[in-house]
Every structure is written in C-alpha cells, then in structure tokens.
Amino acid sequence: MSAWRGVDEFLAVVATGSFTAAADQLGVSKSFISKIVGELEARVGTQLIVRTTRRLSLTAAGEIFYERCQAMRDDIADLERSMAQFQSHPVGRLRVGLSDIFGSDFMSALLAEFSAQHPEIAIEVIAYLRESELVAESFDVMVRYGRLENSSLRARLFGYLSYCLCASPDYVAEHGWPTSPDDLGRHNCLSDLSGQFHFNGGIQTRVSGKWTSNSGIALRWAARRGLGLAHLPISVIRTDLVDGSIVAMADDWTFHDKEVRVVFSPGILPAATRAFIDFLTSRISRTLIRPWMTDILRPGGA
Numbered sequence: 001m002s003a004w005r006g007v008d009e010f011l012a013v014v015a016t017g018s019f020t021a022a023a024d025q026l027g028v029s030k031s032f033i034s035k036i037v038g039e040l041e042a043r044v045g046t047q048l049i050v051r052t053t054r055r056l057s058l059t060a061a062g063e064i065f066y067e068r069c070q071a072m073r074d075d076i077a078d079l080e081r082s083m084a085q086f087q088s089h090p091v092g093r094l095r096v097g098l099s100d101i102f103g104s105d106f107m108s109a110l111l112a113e114f115s116a117q118h119p120e121i122a123i124e125v126i127a128y129l130r131e132s133e134l135v136a137e138s139f140d141v142m143v144r145y146g147r148l149e150n151s152s153l154r155a156r157l158f159g160y161l162s163y164c165l166c167a168s169p170d171y172v173a174e175h176g177w178p179t180s181p182d183d184l185g186r187h188n189c190l191s192d193l194s195g196q197f198h199f200n201g202g203i204q205t206r207v208s209g210k211w212t213s214n215s216g217i218a219l220r221w222a223a224r225r226g227l228g229l230a231h232l233p234i235s236v237i238r239t240d241l242v243d244g245s246i247v248a249m250a251d252d253w254t255f256h257d258k259e260v261r262v263v264f265s266p267g268i269l270p271a272a273t274r275a276f277i278d279f280l281t282s283r284i285s286r287t288l289i290r291p292w293m294t295d296i297l298r299p300g301g302a
Helices: 007-016 019-026 030-044 060-088 105-117 169-175 181-186 216-224 234-243 271-283
Strands: 049-051 056-058 092-099 121-128 141-145 154-167 189-191 196-199 203-206 229-233 256-264
Touching: 007 019, 007 030, 007 049, 007 056, 007 060, 019 030, 056 060, 092 271, 105 121, 105 234, 105 271, 141 271, 154 169, 154 234, 154 271, 181 196, 181 203, 189 196, 189 216, 196 256, 216 229, 216 234, 229 234, 256 271
Parallel strands: 092 121, 092 141, 189 229
Antiparallel strands: 049 056, 141 256, 154 229, 154 256, 196 203
16 A cells, blocks of 8 residues: 555645545545545554534644645655756766777767767766676666667667778788688787677688787777787777778778667656767768778778
8 A cells, every 4th residue: 555545635635624625626525535534544543633513623643744744745746846857958867888898989989079068967987898797777878789689678770880900001011911701811810809800791700810809999009010900990990090000901891880779778768868869870870981981991902
C-alpha cells in the first residue's frame, strides 16, 4: 500500500472544510472520502480530524500531519517544476561513455565543442579500452563502434571510424606498400594486441611485427618513427597526414569502415541528452571519411 494513500483526500477535506466538498472537488463519493481518511488515521495510529454535526476540526496530531503533508506536496510540485527544465532546455549533467582503444582525442574534441555551446551542461567523460566494460545504465549516452549487439538499446548512426594502412614516408621509401592483404607478411606491422588487421568485406589478416600496443596513440608514434606499417583510424592520424609525417594508402582494399553510433536507453530523454545526440548527427556527416581526405591520402603501390 502506498504511504501517500489517503493523504490527498485528507488535505482536500481540510482545505474545503467538509467531506462533501472534498468529494466534489476530487470527483468521488463522500463515503469514499470518509472511508479512505479513516484508513489513513488507522494507518498512522491516531485521530486526525474531529467530526461533529456542525463542523470539522483538526486534532493536535492532525495539525502537525497536515502541515508536514502540505509541505511535502509543495516540495513535490517544486521538484516537478525543476524536472521540467531538463526537458525544456539543455541543463544538468551529461555522462558520456567512450570505448576506443585508439584513444578518444577526436570524440573529446567534439565533446569540448558541444560543451562550449552548452555551458549549462556539466560534461563527464569516461573512456574504456574495452567495449565490454561499458554498461548502459552507467551513462546517459555511449559511443559504440561496429554492430550493436544489445537490441534493447536505442542508437543513431552518426559517422564511420575509417581505418587506413599508413606508415612514415621513410618506411614507405625503404619497403614500399603492400599489394594485397597477403603481402602484409613481408612487412613489420604495428598492431593492437590481437595481432590482426581487419579490412572491409570481413577480411582479417594475421600480421607480425616488433611493436604491439592496446593504445592507438602508441601505434601512431611508432608509425611516425618509421618502425613499421600500421592500420589506424584516419581520425587518429589526420594531423600527421596533413603535415606529411605519416602517409596512407588510398587503395580500396586497405580500408576498414566501422559504423559509429551514439547509444542511449529507451524512454524520455532529458534535453541535454537530446541536444548531444542532435549535435553529433548534425556535426558529423554520415558518410565515409575518405572523400574529403582524397587530397591527403597517398596513392598505393610499390
């Protein structure tokens, strides 16, 4: 049984001065009001209202109970008004979960840009190396890559994480580019701990090399130093592509394009969450990254 059961009826009786008027106000019968107020008195263990043929009055306990219940109802009304602001405009806290073994530099830049546009939102960013560490209940939104396994979550596609084969100009000058996935065997490959490169079409190739890391930043620096051939997201190395410290192949087979989605729980979303989702889907083109990188990417070949 609800602890609040009978309280609204009790408050209406006190406010209107009679059981009949309270029943009219609430749209129920007088007998129902009398019964439920009686149940309330039995539950709290004391008489709240003195009933006479001429008028009603509160007992000493009834006066205290009325004041406390009225204050609680006012607090609830204030709370509802406060909650309404979370739906009317972006305010409050936004907790974002990232799963990106290649670093969260690109997403962090987007979050900083969003935060600058919405100073009333407090941003909390939690980054994990493994996607399995992300728990939906812990975050307002999450950024996930590839296929979404949990169908109970809602998601919106906002872009692609496009991997490319890349190396330093000195490495390419000495060793050339691979001509196919099978040709990777003659290269010193800089890979994550899986020791594999993945390409579009479901192609995965086991590679070997003297440098492995679960950090895309570490792999990026190894590639810059000419230590080998890496397969990294363009978003991680794009500044290097611009300044020429890293070059990348442009052959179609060398890419791996993973869908990137912003994921959130079903239900009514606060305005801050809706604003962030809209920001991502409008800020990032839902197309492959390569077309606007054409002038930077180097042609493949030996």
